[in-house]
Amino acid sequence: MSDTIKLISPVDGSVYAERAALDAVAVERVVTAARTAQTGWAATPLATRIDYCLKALDALLAMNDDIVTELAWQMGRPVRYGGEKGGLAERTRYMASIAETALANIERHDRPGFKRYLKMEPLGIVMVIAPWNYPYMTAGNAIFPALMAGNVVILKHAAQTLLVGERYAAAFEKAGLPKGVFQNIVLTHEGTEALLGSGAIDHVNFTGSVAGGKAIERALAGTFATMGLELGGKDPALVRADADLDYAIANLVDGAFFNSGQCCCGIERIYVHESRYDAFVDGFVALTRDYKLGNPLDPDTTIGPMAQTRFATWVREQTEEAIRKGARAHIDLSAFPMDKAGTPYLAPQVLTNVNHQMSVMREESFGPVVGIMKVKDDAEAIQLMNDSPYGLTASIWTEDAEAAETIGHQIDTGTVFMNRCDYVDPGLVWTGVKDTGKGAALSEIGFANLTRPKSYHLRLEH
The missing domain is CATH 3.40.605.10 (Aldehyde Dehydrogenase; Chain A, domain 1)
Incomplete structure (x- = not known):
């Protein structure tokens, strides 16, 4: 049989x-x-x-x-x-x-x-x-x-x-x-x-x-x-002081939560220059709250269930661990009634006050959660972006192309994006490094x- x-x-x-x-x-x-x-x-x-x-x-x-x-x-x-x-x-x-x-x-x-x-x-x-x-x-x-x-x-x-x-x-x-x-x-x-x-x-x-x-x-x-x-992947984004903030927010929210975060090159962690951090977080959270979690057959649904309940359980566990260690969750789950433990329906979540001792910042989530950290300069951001066993893509949000290339040379990744993320360009090789x-x-x-x-x-x- x-x-x-x-x-x-x-x-x-x-x-x-x-x-x-x-x-x-x-x-x-x-x-x-x-x-x-x-x-x-x-x-x-x-x-x-x-x-x-x-x-x-x-x-x-x-x-x-x-x-x-x-x-x-x-x-x-x-x-x-x-x-x-x-x-x-x-x-x-x-x-x-x-x-x-x-x-x-x-x-x-x-x-x-x-x-x-x-x-x-x-x-x-x-x-x-x-x-x-x-x-x-x-x-x-x-x-x-x-x-x-x-x-x-x-x-x-x-x-x-x-x-x-x-x-x-x-x-x-x-x-x-x-x-x-x-x-x-x-x-x-x-x-x-x-x-x-x-x-x-x-x-x-x-x-x-x-x-x-x-x-x-x-x-x-x-x-x-x-x-x-x-x-695997744990793709980072760096938002520099000179970034077009509204543009970066709109694209990074989509890059983090499209397909319920189940994207090979989706954004899983974001590093923001300290001078733009508060404004970025406010805008990112406000846009995230606009998502509608529901049945994917409903044309009004903007975020559907994860593919399996066990995938959602893993993301919930990562999020709960981060909160226990001091992270702040910005999305009130009561606004997403379809989000229920033991189901694949999981609301998008934004975490701040995170660090690299938390699984959510180092281990692949492959779900609708993203951690946002404040950085003082490019050097700190580069160190954090490289502090990962993975390396598929990394995105840099800036108006300075020369700076983006210089930073890109120092990041262990397969693809460097500037002012773009979560995209596969068939004219460029699709590859990764490390795990x-x-x-x-x-x-x-x-x-x-x-x-x-x-x-x-x-x-x-x-």
């Missing part, structure tokens, strides 16, 4: 979907189909591979009305925000636009009598293990570039967003993709580890927790498969991580 994966909706705790997990025999069929399809797919002209991907993208975009409602039921994002079609389209079309150049042979012409070049070869079978928080965009970051580069893809999506993998499969079927080139599978954790340890997978792209990344590394040990791991992981996605470097160089050294004269 096969295991069953159940998707429990955060909206009402009901079983929204359930699927049987593949057994070992079925997994072997998937791998065989992928390996069989890969040679022909790699030999398919690049322009044709790109065309298939863009047709699949269009098919996904055409499903968006249904997808938006499904996402609300699956992981709690309010329908008012319209899904992920904008970001998915931007990233996929950008990668399609640079594929020919990024995947072109690199030629050397400095030795007469020789033909010398590097050819970017596909890795083979790429397994994408996708998260639930941005289930279309994060999966697409790897799926589409991998296929464009000549790899075949096996997608294992998070249990919380089971239906996303099926949507991808339907889109590629509508695009006419050859059989075996893209396959969506449902697996248990044990089944996933067995597949990774089998040596059948050439590259794994995973977005998730640090613990999950370590489990994948252990499972792959000895297979020599390559990895792209985007793991945030290894590898890279998007841009030309993303293609490089989904291929291997093969050298050609041809003597023309002898």
